[in-house]
Amino acid sequence: MKEGTSISVSKLTKRFGHFTAVDAISFDVKEGEIFGFLGANGAGKTTAMRMLCGLSMPTSGEATVAGYDLYKQSEKIKKSIGYMSQKFSLYEDLTIKENNRFYGGIYGLSDKQINEKTEFMLHHLHLEDQANTLVKELPLGWKQKLSFSVSMIHDPKIVFLDEPTGGVDPLTRREFWTMIYEAAHRGTTVFVTTHYMDEAEYCDRVSIMVDGKIEALDTPSALTRQFKVQGMADVFVQLARKAKRSDN
Amino acid sequence: MESIQVDHVDKSFQSGKSPVEALKNITFNVKQGELFGLIGPDGAGKTTLFRILTTLMLADKGDAWVDGYHVVKDYEQIRKRVGYMPGRFSLYQDLTVEENLSFFATLFNTTLEENYELVKDIYVQIEPFKKRRAGALSGGMKQKLALSCALIHRPSVLFLDEPTTGVDAVSRQEFWQLLRGLQKQGITILVSTPYMDEASLCDRVALMQNGSIMKIDSPGGIISQFQKPLWAVQGDNMYQLMHDLRHDSRVDTCYPFGQYHHVTFNESTIDIESLKKEFQQKGVHSITIDRTEPTIEDCFMELMNQ
Structure with missing residues (x-):
């Protein structure tokens, strides 16, 4: 794997019986890059993402994530990455502090580290007064930002965000992206899926999957030039319209 | 009916x-x-x-x-x-x-x-x-x-x-x-x-x-009914540009919108050319500042801030 490469994927394939969900995809993601992973429903994004997180074994192909081999070192991969899904993933019946304690504990952080992290996080999110508030009593926008912070509690090299801003109000959506920018600035690689096409334009590079294959991969500005359109929404529609399979 | x-x-x-x-x-x-x-x-x-x-x-x-x-x-x-x-x-x-x-x-x-x-x-x-x-x-x-x-x-x-x-x-x-x-x-x-x-x-x-x-x-x-003229601002370093815009006293609001930042100003007349020069001096280049039509999302955020 090249220096400065965070994720390296070569001909990665996943079959379920006769169905090829992910069909020989290849790409590299640089360290500190914000990489947008787009595709229509059923294009194979979730399956690809599950493989990269070490949760599902590929049928064939090669991949290294954070320098570790997908087949032999999936446990090391899990320790080096953070993951946040569109569905809220904190424990509603625990307080902010308790959620941190729980997730920090899972990743093997010491009490001292957990306390430091928690203090930093509460300060950064302006939630100092809410440390002992149950998560279910927080407004949705705060939960989403908190969830992102918790997914980064162990300083992962890569963070996977699966539709992190679904249903969030437009102000919070932008605050959330400011957090993504900050994380990338500190050197964390961000691998993100979204249905918001303006968010695709915040990414350094974007790939678009159609029917299990990556049909386009470049910077948003190069893609809009290549397809001679105004923005990523038009690029996406042009490519996804060709899809033969829907999410069956 | x-x-x-x-x-x-x-x-x-x-x-x-x-x-x-x-x-x-x-x-x-x-x-x-x-x-x-x-x-x-x-x-x-x-x-x-x-x-x-x-x-x-x-x-x-x-x-x-x-x-x-x-x-x-x-x-x-x-x-x-x-x-x-x-x-x-x-x-x-x-x-x-x-x-x-x-x-x-x-x-x-x-x-x-x-x-x-x-x-x-x-x-x-x-x-x-x-x-x-x-x-x-x-x-x-x-x-x-x-x-x-x-x-x-x-x-x-x-x-x-x-x-x-x-x-x-x-x-x-x-x-x-x-x-x-x-x-x-x-x-x-x-x-x-x-x-x-x-x-x-x-x-x-x-x-x-x-x-x-x-x-x-x-x-x-x-x-x-969007209240102020809206501008679309673009440059070669959008992250820094957002930071600079948000810390500028002439800027009222600045939100990322895809390839652009949507910006409103506190004053009704703005010297675009001198603004560009100032941001260039801070290290952002290829800056464009153009009037743009607000979207529903711009309006929604304006209403949220009221």
């Missing part, structure tokens, strides 16, 4: 220690044959409003009428006349596509054949899977089956709660075309969505946040 009338409706829930005001003094009307959108994020109160209008929940205060019938006194009439597609898939997972359709048709004392014209465009897309159990359908197919079931008795008013959430951009476009087709057949449609760009596809919209309606108007009407 008004198809939906909502008059000063309040609703609170007990959640933990403190009550949550899900709906605060909601008043609006939807005309017959109108495609009306409730636009707002999760927690705005959209689903609660749907439940009250479909007679599944009682308001704490206020009144509402659907098709001229009162939601409490005439609830039986309303249930016969409306179609409702909840946000969460609520059909019978272990019945097939066909069985679900005939079940709902029977409930309303009709058949698929009787109103076939109405559901034809949607049903042909799921017909190849008519022997498949609903639980085994894909997300997009479930959505189409749910819409077919909601239409099977030819309702006069259709309630669609976030039908496009989590759906990709292409399928969303197709779904809105279907809605336009239904509207042409005379059906009043109340639809909710968290996607602000879909507001422009409605005749009129209510922008909702935290249980309140911030504004009701046509999409064009809302955009024309």
Whole structure:
């Protein structure tokens, strides 16, 4: 794997019986890059993402994530990455502090580290007064930002965000992206899926999957030039319209 | 004629220690044959409003009428006349596509054949899977089956709660075309969505946040009420540019919008050229600053800040 490469994927394939969900995809993601992973429903994004997180074994192909081999070192991969899904993933019946304690504990952080992290996080999110508030009593926008912070509690090299801003109000959506920018600035690689096409334009590079294959991969500005359109929404529609399979 | 009338409706829930005001003094009307959108994020109160209008929940205060019938006194009439597609898939997972359709048709004392014209465009897309159990359908197919079931008795008013959430951009476009087709057949449609760009596809919209309606108007009407000139700013380092803009005393608001930052200024006249030079000196190059039309999302954020 090249220096400065965070994720390296070569001909990665996943079959379920006769169905090829992910069909020989290849790409590299640089360290500190914000990489947008787009595709229509059923294009194979979730399956690809599950493989990269070490949760599902590929049928064939090669991949290294954070320098570790997908087949032999999936446990090391899990320790080096953070993951946040569109569905809220904190424990509603625990307080902010308790959620941190729980997730920090899972990743093997010491009490001292957990306390430091928690203090930093509460300060950064302006939630100092809410440390002992149950998560279910927080407004949705705060939960989403908190969830992102918790997914980064162990300083992962890569963070996977699966539709992190679904249903969030437009102000919070932008605050959330400011957090993504900050994380990338500190050197964390961000691998993100979204249905918001303006968010695709915040990414350094974007790939678009159609029917299990990556049909386009470049910077948003190069893609809009290549397809001679105004923005990523038009690029996406042009490519996804060709899809033969829907999410069956 | 008004198809939906909502008059000063309040609703609170007990959640933990403190009550949550899900709906605060909601008043609006939807005309017959109108495609009306409730636009707002999760927690705005959209689903609660749907439940009250479909007679599944009682308001704490206020009144509402659907098709001229009162939601409490005439609830039986309303249930016969409306179609409702909840946000969460609520059909019978272990019945097939066909069985679900005939079940709902029977409930309303009709058949698929009787109103076939109405559901034809949607049903042909799921017909190849008519022997498949609903639980085994894909997300997009479930959505189409749910819409077919909601239409099977030819309702006069259709309630669609976030039908496009989590759906990709292409399928969303197709779904809105279907809605336009239904509207042409005379059906009043109340639809909710968290996607602000879909507001422009409605005749009129209510922008909702935290249980309140911030504004009701046509999409064009809302955009024309945006208060300040809006500028689209671009440069070779968008992150730094946002930082610089937000710390500039002349800048009122600055939000990322895809390839641009949308910016409003405190002063009515701005020297664009000197502004460009100043930001260049701070290290951002290839700067363009152009006037741009606000989107519904710009308007929504302006209203949130008021």
